[in-house]
Amino acid sequence: MRASLVEYFKEEAQIMIATESASEWVNLQFCSLLINYDLPWNPQRIEQRIGRCHRYGQKFDVLVVNFLNTKNYADKRVYELLSEKFNLFDWVFGASDQILWALDDGSNFEQRILEIYQTCKSVDEIDIWFKKLQEEFKEVIDATKSSTKKQVIENFDAEVLKRLKDIQTSWLDQLDIYQKYFWYLSKIVLKEHAVFDDENLVFHLKKNPFSVPINIGQYTLNREKLEDSYFYRLNHRLGQEVLASSKDKKLEPAHISFHYEDINPRVTGFRDYKWQSGWLQVDKMSIKTFDQEDYLLVTAINDDWDVLHPELAKSIFHMPWSDNGTIKIDVGIEKQLKQESDNILTMAYEDSLNRNSQSFQEEISKLDAWEEDKKLSLLKAMDELKEEIQFKRRESLKTNERDLKVSLRNDAMKLEVKQRKMQEDYFKQVKEIEDQKRQLIQDVENKMQAGKTIENFFTIRRSIV
Numbered sequence: 001m002r003a004s005l006v007e008y009f010k011e012e013a014q015i016m017i018a019t020e021s022a023s024e025w026v027n028l029q030f031c032s033l034l035i036n037y038d039l040p041w042n043p044q045r046i047e048q049r050i051g052r053c054h055r056y057g058q059k060f061d062v063l064v065v066n067f068l069n070t071k072n073y074a075d076k077r078v079y080e081l082l083s084e085k086f087n088l089f090d091w092v093f094g095a096s097d098q099i100l101w102a103l104d105d106g107s108n109f110e111q112r113i114l115e116i117y118q119t120c121k122s123v124d125e126i127d128i129w130f131k132k133l134q135e136e137f138k139e140v141i142d143a144t145k146s147s148t149k150k151q152v153i154e155n156f157d158a159e160v161l162k163r164l165k166d167i168q169t170s171w172l173d174q175l176d177i178y179q180k181y182f183w184y185l186s187k188i189v190l191k192e193h194a195v196f197d198d199e200n201l202v203f204h205l206k207k208n209p210f211s212v213p214i215n216i217g218q219y220t221l222n223r224e225k226l227e228d229s230y231f232y233r234l235n236h237r238l239g240q241e242v243l244a245s246s247k248d249k250k251l252e253p254a255h256i257s258f259h260y261e262d263i264n265p266r267v268t269g270f271r272d273y274k275w276q277s278g279w280l281q282v283d284k285m286s287i288k289t290f291d292q293e294d295y296l297l298v299t300a301i302n303d304d305w306d307v308l309h310p311e312l313a314k315s316i317f318h319m320p321w322s323d324n325g326t327i328k329i330d331v332g333i334e335k336q337l338k339q340e341s342d343n344i345l346t347m348a349y350e351d352s353l354n355r356n357s358q359s360f361q362e363e364i365s366k367l368d369a370w371e372e373d374k375k376l377s378l379l380k381a382m383d384e385l386k387e388e389i390q391f392k393r394r395e396s397l398k399t400n401e402r403d404l405k406v407s408l409r410n411d412a413m414k415l416e417v418k419q420r421k422m423q424e425d426y427f428k429q430v431k432e433i434e435d436q437k438r439q440l441i442q443d444v445e446n447k448m449q450a451g452k453t454i455e456n457f458f459t460i461r462r463s464i465v
Contacts, residue, residue: 002026023048032060037067039075041113043082073123077130078113109137175201175221181317182234183221189242194219202229210241251458255324258316258464270316273464278302279329280313281337282457285345289356295348299341300462310344316462327461337459349452360445367437374433382422389415 002021009016010030016022023045031053040046054062069075112133120126175183186203187196196203201222208214219232233239260274280300287293300313389412396408 020045023052026052027055028052029055029058032058033063033065035065035067039066039068039079039082040110041078042110046082074117074120074126077126081130081134179221182239185246186232186239186242189245203232205238210238210245212237212241214238214241252326253329253459253461254326255461255463257322257324258319258462259321260319260464270312270319270464273302273308275464276302277461277463278306278308279333279337279459280316280462281341281459283341283345284455284457285348285452286455287349287352287452289352293352295352296457297341297344297348299337299344301336301340305336307340316464319464329459329461334459345454364441367440371433371437375430378426378429382419382426385415385419385422389419 005016006026006028009028016028016031020040022028029052034050034053036046036049050062050064066079068079116126116129116133120129183201186194190196190203190205190209193207193209194203194205200220202218202220204218205214205216208216214237215230218229219238220226220229221232223231230236230238234243260270278301280298283297283299285295285297287295296314298310298313298316300308300310300316302308392408392412392415396405396412399405399408
């Protein structure tokens with residue numbers, strides 16, 4: 001019976017109302033919204049409920065809504081404890097299990113909550129007992145949380161970690177990959193002119209290295225430091241100059257060592273490539289279709305001619321590195337890199353064309369729907385006028401008042417004149433709509449004429465140490 005109810009919920013129903021029995025041995029990962037009508041005092045029972053939806057294989061963020069009696073102070077304190085101390089509603093991948101299991105099976109905690117409800121008669125008493133309860137569990141919770149965070153950081157891939165909550169250890173960890181690259185690039189370009197503080201995402205610009213006016217002073221990517229700093233961002237004048245000066249540089253081939261052991265979290269895809277050397281090339285491809293599309297494509301081959309997947313090759317730049325000086329590239333290596341980069345560029349170009357082809361079909365479908373709506377709108381107006389004429393005629397037949405009968409007939413005749421005019425205009429307006437649609441389709445087709453340019457940024461000899 002329970003299995004059939006779950007199947008019905010998955011295939012047909014929109015809402016399932018369930019008792020506590022639905023919190024165990026049921027797979028609801030097709031559902032991404034959970035409403036806790038009541039919050040049990042045992043935190044593991046709440047975790048079990050969330051775990052029905054928040055499972056491996058879930059494709060969407062799971063939204064958990066908790067109903068709370070705000071007039072009941074004890075209920076509010078229970079929720080604060082579960083939410084703020086146990087991080088029950090914003091931890092990751094069931095890592096809160098580690099904390100909950102530290103409380104045995106949760107029954108002891110549940111018993112203590114019950115005692116508070118039964119014995120406390122005032123807000124002050126509730127506060128005192130909940131503070132004692134928090135202190136009692138503080139040490140075990142903090143220790144378990146710290147241990148769990150350490151395990152996650154050391155064992156999960158960087159690409160996974162950036163999707164997880166509550167495990168960042170610094171402001172730098174909380175930046176997305178583009179902000180990080182922007183920060184690192186700024187450190188390289190401004191290294192002789194600024195002092196950087198990675199921990200707080202702040203740097204002090206001592207001297208302006210560019211020809212355009214730039215304010216000297218403190219800059220930050222950290223919004224919490226804005227009070228005494230300039231907010232540093234991509235479209236800031238200083239940021240624009242940093243980017244422009246970098247893109248204009250001609251980079252000679254160099255030997256770069258990437259330090260796998262010095263990065264936490266690990267780039268797990270490179271575990272099998274430690275101590276291996278090879279070559280890496282970065283190209284920029286610009287495609288002009290509906291919009292300007294720019295791609296940075298990374299080609300990497302090992303000395304045994306093994307070709308790395310482009311996404312894995314790109315993640316090498318997450319690692320710390322050191323420059324071993326410029327080198328010369330063998331003609332055979334250049335030929336091999338060109339061959340592999342051409343393959344990657346071709347695949348990326350075809351992928352872009354396929355996406356734009358889908359966009360083209362979507363635009364045409366929109367124009368077809370727009371044309372249909374316009375025509376239906378005209379027909380609807382004509383139908384409404386026809387109904388009004390028929391109404392006037394019926395009313396004129398019903399009434400025995402001479403003046404009203406004459407007035408209704410005159411109104412009907414005027415509307416008939418308007419109807420004939422509308423019928424004559426209909427085909428003219430349809431033609432205008434079709435002409436307008438053809439012009440819009442032509443505009444879309446013109447945008448679909450894709451052109452591409454390819455620019456080599458740099459080529460390096462790379463070692464992973």
